[in-house]
Structures are given as structure tokens and as C-alpha cells.
Amino acid sequence: MKTVAFFLVFSAGMVLFSAFAGAQTSRETPSPAQARTDHTEQITEYTLPPEKLAKAEALYRTRTVLYLFGMIFGLVVLWVVLRLRIGPALRNFAERISHNRFLQTLIFVPLLVLLIAMASSPLDIYEHHISLAYGLSVQSWASWAGDWLKGEAVLVVIATLAVLGLFRIITKSPRRWWFYFWLITLPFIVLLVFVAPVILDPLFNTFVPLEQTQPLLVNAIEQVTARGGLNIPPDRMFEMKASEKVTTYNAYVTGLGATKRVVVWDNTARDMTTPEILFVFGHEMGHYVLNHIYKGLAFFAAISFAGFWLGRRIVIAMLSRWSEEWHIRNITDLASLPVFLLVLTMLALVSEPVNSTFSRHLEHQADIYGLEVTHGLFPDNLQVAAASFQKLGEKSYDYPTPNPLLVFWSYDHPTIQQRIRFALHYDPWDTPAGAKYIK
Numbered sequence: 001m002k003t004v005a006f007f008l009v010f011s012a013g014m015v016l017f018s019a020f021a022g023a024q025t026s027r028e029t030p031s032p033a034q035a036r037t038d039h040t041e042q043i044t045e046y047t048l049p050p051e052k053l054a055k056a057e058a059l060y061r062t063r064t065v066l067y068l069f070g071m072i073f074g075l076v077v078l079w080v081v082l083r084l085r086i087g088p089a090l091r092n093f094a095e096r097i098s099h100n101r102f103l104q105t106l107i108f109v110p111l112l113v114l115l116i117a118m119a120s121s122p123l124d125i126y127e128h129h130i131s132l133a134y135g136l137s138v139q140s141w142a143s144w145a146g147d148w149l150k151g152e153a154v155l156v157v158i159a160t161l162a163v164l165g166l167f168r169i170i171t172k173s174p175r176r177w178w179f180y181f182w183l184i185t186l187p188f189i190v191l192l193v194f195v196a197p198v199i200l201d202p203l204f205n206t207f208v209p210l211e212q213t214q215p216l217l218v219n220a221i222e223q224v225t226a227r228g229g230l231n232i233p234p235d236r237m238f239e240m241k242a243s244e245k246v247t248t249y250n251a252y253v254t255g256l257g258a259t260k261r262v263v264v265w266d267n268t269a270r271d272m273t274t275p276e277i278l279f280v281f282g283h284e285m286g287h288y289v290l291n292h293i294y295k296g297l298a299f300f301a302a303i304s305f306a307g308f309w310l311g312r313r314i315v316i317a318m319l320s321r322w323s324e325e326w327h328i329r330n331i332t333d334l335a336s337l338p339v340f341l342l343v344l345t346m347l348a349l350v351s352e353p354v355n356s357t358f359s360r361h362l363e364h365q366a367d368i369y370g371l372e373v374t375h376g377l378f379p380d381n382l383q384v385a386a387a388s389f390q391k392l393g394e395k396s397y398d399y400p401t402p403n404p405l406l407v408f409w410s411y412d413h414p415t416i417q418q419r420i421r422f423a424l425h426y427d428p429w430d431t432p433a434g435a436k437y438i439k
């Protein structure tokens with residue numbers, strides 16, 4: 001569970017694009033990506049051998065329970081904060097230290113954020129425990145705790161800035177603050193997406209130019225980019241040293257403008273065959289070419305517009321009903337912040353299926369692009385795509401038949417089964433309409 005609802009909103013845009021999320025059991029044979037093609041039997045659908053299926057089902061059940069529990073837990077924590085009047089206590093403390101509102105905010109927000117983070121930390125700890133138990137993570141607890149602290153520090157900075165802006169705007173425009181605040185968040189989100197790959201991501205992981213570690217792979221990738229009529233310069237391709245922490249396969253597109261780039265995790269480059277990596281890259285290239293980052297930002301702008309409009313109404317309604325009981329003076333009182341967070345969390349929960357559906361749509365487009373851009377580059381590219389999905393699913397114990405409602409509500413990618421079935425039956429080349437993206 002993300003510790004604070006703020007982070008949900010701020011990270012929503014970026015989360016949309018992580019492509020091959022998942023994990024796998026470790027395979028201790030690092031080797032450079034050469035022209036490897038390990039032909040196994042034809043894939044007709046996503047299947048797991050019995051012992052892996054049992055493990056996948058157990059993991060699926062645990063994660064589903066954790067997900068549902070996390071949803072409720074986040075709301076309960078904020079409700080308890082309000083009922084115990086922790087906001088007013090922190091506000092009084094801040095007011096005793098300084099009469100300056102700016103300084104009070106600098107004291108209040110970090111304390112509140114850290115308090116909520118501490119309350120939510122058992123769930124984070126349990127999640128890491130599960131990842132270790134299933135061999136999906138190899139990260140030590142000390143390293144994990146370091147990342148957790150760094151994440152909270154980033155959150156504190158972003159949240160403090162957001163709160164300073166929010167209350168200033170509410171004071172200036174008590175009726176239309178929701179609109180002005182929405183307007184101001186947009187350039188900040190763009191800035192955040194812009195700096196994420198160069199400032200935030202390197203806090204947690206090491207990135208090296210793909211050309212340094214996988215020169216042969218970069219050569220092969222250039223064939224794919226040429227096929228798509230696109231020039232992604234090699235200095236926009238990076239390898240992430242993911243194997244230090246996880247055993248997961250992943251590749252993703254991130255950044256904006258001058259920082260836009262494709263990142264491949266070293267595990268992916270190590271374990272998959274060259275054609276499989278090229279398909280994965282083709283998928284990521286789809287996100288890149290089809291401007292999914294910009295589309296994601298536009299989508300975020302639209303959905304947060306509705307969210308702020310509705311959010312203001314709910315905050316005001318809650319304050320008019322409970323402000324006395326919660327010892328909140330008015331909407332500009334710092335102590336009202338947990339109410340904002342509660343409303344933000346509720347809105348994030350109800351908007352999740354909309355976000356997920358949009359994300360699944362983009363992922364599906366990227367899959368189509370990946371299938372088309374690799375068509376004719378190597379034999380049987382549909383089978384290669386299916387094999388890469390099978391590998392991804394199998395190594396991450398991805399459960400083959402998740403509940404359709406859960407998929408609709410929370411899956412940011414189509415299921416592995418759906419992706420394999422689509423890939424195997426995708427054949428537009430002999431039809432009159434032809435391919436969708438690569439003519």
C-alpha cells in the first residue's frame with residue numbers, strides 16, 4: 001500500500017507505464033544477450049506446471065486479501081487520526097513553536113506524513129516479507145528500510161510543497177480554490193515526470209547506458225526502431241541494475257522531452273532470448289511512439305479536474321458536519337489536512353477502475369505495436385511474443401485465472417492469458433485494413 005494518498009495521485013501518471021511488472025525465481029546464469037533462441041514447444045495459451053500453479057494461487061490469494069485489506073486500512077488510519085484529534089494536537093504543537101504559518105506548515109506536514117507512514121508500515125513490511133518468501137525479492141531488510149525512508153523523505157518534500165500551495169490558494173479564493181489548485185498541479189506533475197528519471201529514480205536504483213552493458217542488444221534494437229521509422233538514440237536506452245534487489249522482469253518508458261528514455265531491467269536482458277527482448281522493446285517503443293506519457297498526463301488532468309471539483313464539496317460537507325467534534329477551526333486550519341487526505345483516498349479508491357481501464361487500454365495498444373514492429377524481423381514473432389509473456393508470467397507466479405472483477409478494478413495490464421491469446425491470434429497483415437500502426 002502506498003503510505004499516503006498524495007503519493008497515489010502524484011505517482012499515478014508514472015505507474016501507468018511500467019510494463020512488464022512481475023517477478024521470477026532467480027536463475028544464476030548471467031550471460032550477455034546474444035542471438036539466443038531456445039526453441040521449446042509451441043505455446044497455445046498461458047499455463048503453469050502444477051507446483052507453480054499452486055504457488056501462484058497462494059500468492060494470488062494473499063495479495064488479493066492484502067489489497068482489499070489495504071484499501072480499508074488506509075481509510076481507517078485517517079479516520080482514527082481524525083477521531084483521536086491528532087491533527088489539532090500537531091497544529092497546537094506547531095503553533096507553540098512558531099507564530100509563522102509557513103514554519104508551522106514545515107513542522108506540521110512532515111510530522112503528519114511520518115505518523116501516517118508509521119501507522120501504515122506494517123502492511124509495507126508484510127508485503128516485502130511476501131516478496132522475500134516467494135523469492136520475488138532478494139533485497140535485504142536494511143536496504144529495503146533505506147529505500148522506505150528515502151521514499152518517505154521524497155513524499156514529505158512533495159507533500160509540504162503541495163500543502164503550502166493548497167492553503168495559500170484556499171485563503172485567496174475560498175470558492176474556486178479547487179480549480180486554481182488543479183491548474184497549478186499540472187505544471188508540477190509535468191515537472192515531476194520530467195525530473196523523475198534523472199533525480200528520483202537514481203535515488204533507488206543504478207542506471208547505466210544500455211550500449212555499455214549490451215552493445216549487441218543495442219544493435220538488434222536499432223533494427224526494431226528502424227522498422228518503426230523512429231530514431232531512439234542509444235543514449236536514450238538504459239539498463240537498470242534491478243537484480244540487486246528483485247528477481248523481476250521489467251522494461252518501461254519514462255521521462256518527458258529531454259529526459260524521455262527506455263529502461264530495460266538487467267534481469268530481462270539476461271534471461272530472455274534476443275527476439276523476446278526485441279518484442280518487449282517493441283512494446284515499450286509503442287508507449288514511446290504513441291505518446292502514452294502525454295496521453296497519461298492528459299488523462300490525469302481530466303480525472304483530477306473532476307476529483308478536485310468533487311473533493312471540495314465532500315471536504316466542505318464533512319467539515320460542516322464534524323469540524324467541532326474533530327476540533328478543526330475551519331478549512332484553512334492545518335488540522336483539516338487529514339480530512340483532505342481522507343477525501344483524496346476515497347476518490348483514489350473509486351477512480352481506480354477508471355485509471356486501470358485506461359492503463360489496460362494503453363498497454364493493449366503497446367502490445368499491438370510490439371507485435372507489428374517485430375513482424376518479419378524474425379521468424380514467428382507472434383509465438384515469440386507469447387513466449388515472452390509466458391516467461392514473464394511463469395517467473396512471477398502470475399495466476400492464470402484471476403477474478404474478472406479484480407482485473408477490471410485494479411489490473412493496470414491485461415492478464416497474461418489475455419495478452420497471450422491476443423498475440424497468438426493477431427493477424428491483420430492479410431486483411432484489407434492491414435496493420436494498425438506499422439503500414
Ligand SMILES: [Zn+2]
Pocket residue numbers: 017018019020283284287363366
Ligand atoms: Zn507497457
